[in-house]
Amino acid sequence: MADRVFCIDFGSAYTKVALRRDPTADSTLLACRPAGVGEVEFCVPSTVVVDRRGAKPVPEFGDRAAGMLAGGGVDVHTNWKKAIFLAPGARPHQSPLEALLQSPELAELAAKYGVAAGQIGYLNQLVAAARTLVSGPGGRMISAEAQQQTLAATIAAHFFHWLRQQVLEACNKLPATGLKYDSIPVRISVPAFAAPTGGGDPHPGCKLLTDALGKAGWPLHPDTAVVSEPYANAVGVLTKATNAAQKGHIRLGEMFGKGPLITVMKSTADHPVYRALVIDVGAFTTDFAAVTITPADGNDADPDARVGVSQQSIPLGVSDLDERLVAALPKEKGEFLRKASPVDWEDLRPAVYSTGKGYRTAKVGIIGGPADGDAVLGCVESVVNQLTAEASKFVASLPAVPHGALQELILTGGGCSIPAFRDALQGATVGAGLTFVKTHAPDLKKTVGGPPVGKLDVAFARGGSALGGASLYFEPEYA
Numbered sequence: 022m023a024d025r026v027f028c029i030d031f032g033s034a035y036t037k038v039a040l041r042r043d044p045t046a047d048s049t050l051l052a053c054r055p056a057g058v059g060e061v062e063f064c065v066p067s068t069v070v071v072d073r074r075g076a077k078p079v080p081e082f083g084d085r086a087a088g089m090l091a092g093g094g095v096d097v098h099t100n101w102k103k104a105i106f107l108a109p110g111a112r113p114h115q116s117p118l119e120a121l122l123q124s125p126e127l128a129e130l131a132a133k134y135g136v137a138a139g140q141i142g143y144l145n146q147l148v149a150a151a152r153t154l155v156s157g158p159g160g161r162m163i164s165a166e167a168q169q170q171t172l173a174a175t176i177a178a179h180f181f182h183w184l185r186q187q188v189l190e191a192c193n194k195l196p197a198t199g200l201k202y203d204s205i206p207v208r209i210s211v212p213a214f215a216a217p218t219g220g221g222d223p224h225p226g227c228k229l230l231t232d233a234l235g236k237a238g239w240p241l242h243p244d245t246a247v248v249s250e251p252y253a254n255a256v257g258v259l260t261k262a263t264n265a266a267q268k269g270h271i272r273l274g275e276m277f278g279k280g281p282l283i284t285v286m287k288s289t290a291d292h293p294v295y296r297a298l299v300i301d302v303g304a305f306t307t308d309f310a311a312v313t314i315t316p317a318d319g320n321d322a323d324p325d326a327r328v329g330v331s332q333q334s335i336p337l338g339v340s341d342l343d344e345r346l347v348a349a350l351p352k353e354k355g356e357f358l359r360k361a362s363p364v365d366w367e368d369l370r371p372a373v374y375s376t377g378k379g380y381r382t383a384k385v386g387i388i389g390g391p392a393d394g395d396a397v398l399g400c401v402e403s404v405v406n407q408l409t410a411e412a413s414k415f416v417a418s419l420p421a422v423p424h425g426a427l428q429e430l431i432l433t434g435g436g437c438s439i440p441a442f443r444d445a446l447q448g449a450t451v452g453a454g455l456t457f458v459k460t461h462a463p464d465l466k467k468t469v470g471g472p473p474v475g476k477l478d479v480a481f482a483r484g485g486s487a488l489g490g491a492s493l494y495f496e497p498e499y500a
């Protein structure tokens with residue numbers, strides 16, 4: 022148990038940190054980004070740069086790192102969260118060179134240039150011999166994934182060390198509380214596929230992150246150092262970061278007692294169940310959570326509600342759209358984007374994915390404007406199709422709710438600022454037969470005759486997992 026806690030929502034693109042400074046204080050997001058930089062002050066770029074131009078390598082983090090261009094001795098690491106959660110051994114231990122040598126394409130090329138098949142065979146033997154020489158007889162070459170994971174572990178320790186300084190500085194700017202912020206423990210949110218399930222060894226990615234936090238000087242939460250992103254996000258959004266307890270027990274009714282849930286509590290006969298479907302489209306994963314709250318039997322005004330959760334994270338997000346865009350654009354624009362800084366990308370995404378106006382550059386003209394319309398549309402459609410299929414599958418896997426249940430759809434994450442993604446998720450869930458009393462999302466506009474909508478505040482649209490992860494809800498002693 023911890024009376025106070027930090028929660029790090031470690032995002033592939035942006036990291037967010039929230040603090041619960043007392044058991045029943047509201048959880049709050051920490052403004053770790055310098056004032057005036059970027060749109061959202063609590064979204065810290067997860068970019069890490071190693072600048073090798075001088076005598077000694079110099080690491081850079083956050084906004085400074087995000088403004089740097091790769092190349093000429095500057096290594097820019099973005100989306101390294103992916104490497105943390107890639108399971109080594111999931112793919113065969115084959116190097117890209119071996120894959121090339123054994124590919125049908127090379128055989129075809131060899132035939133075209135008149136290279137004898139035997140010569141390709143010798144080349145294969147040569148590479149195999151070199152592999153044995155490096156790794157020892159019978160030894161296995163370290164896979165590319167394992168190498169990336171090892172690098173990401175080092176990056177993580179440095180990043181969390183830097184993040185801790187930013188967090189403590191942000192805390193020192195809070196109204197004086199007399200708290201010793203450096204002794205407050207931390208927990209971290211991770212994709213649902215890596216979250217602890219109550220038994221067995223932790224996912225290697227979680228172990229790697231908690232080890233990195235330890236190396237960086239963060240004391241870990243004693244019982245719940247890791248929470249699942251979709252679950253934490255749903256709790257953050259639905260409780261609106263409220264923490265309520267009485268006599269050492271959390272008051273679920275008070276914490277979740279906002280919006281339609283109150284109606285369910287008051288009139289269980291008409292509305293027996295409340296369910297929120299919370300979908301977060303991030304840079305690395307799309308997270309689905311369905312939280313079903315059934316009031317206790319009887320007419321208790323503040324019933325001890327019962328909470329059921331189904332959740333899933335799938336590796337699909339805005340970074341996949343970015344990769345597809347780079348590959349689909351004309352060569353010089355793709356090359357330009359490959360080297361562009363994360364700050365450039367931050368400006369480019371809304372201009373290309375949301376408004377379609379395009380992103381103006383001096384070097385290669387407008388990227389993603391009307392001239393590239395077909396390429397952009399193709400990329401957006403390919404991600405939309407996957408999102409639609411995954412959302413439909415998730416909805417189909419949910420236990421049925423009784424007639425009269427009140428359901429809400431809540432769309433969060435930077436990806437849900439992209440209109441085509443929002444439309445796809447609304448279409449897939451409504452298409453699967455769900456009806457919502459309200460849909461909440463950033464920038465959602467009510468259409469004539471359309472269902473009721475709620476504009477979701479950016480604190481919940483982007484900070485839900487950090488806020489929810491810091492919730493009293495995840496303190497087992499208060500349950």
Ligand SMILES: Nc1ncnc2c1ncn2[C@@H]1O[C@H](COP(=O)(O)OP(=O)(O)OP(=O)(O)O)[C@@H](O)[C@H]1O
Nearest residue numbers: 032033034035303304305306370371434435436438
């Ligand atoms: N208005 C917008 N239009 C287009 N893209 C946007 C907009 N706002 C934010 N994004 C992008 O959405 C992506 C996802 O942001 P978010 O902060 O949700 O990701 P994350 O939490 O870092 O990722 P993950 O949770 O998958 O690790 C980012 O690449 C961000 O640049």
Ligand SMILES: [Mg+2]
Nearest residue numbers: 032303304434
């Ligand atoms: Mg996220």
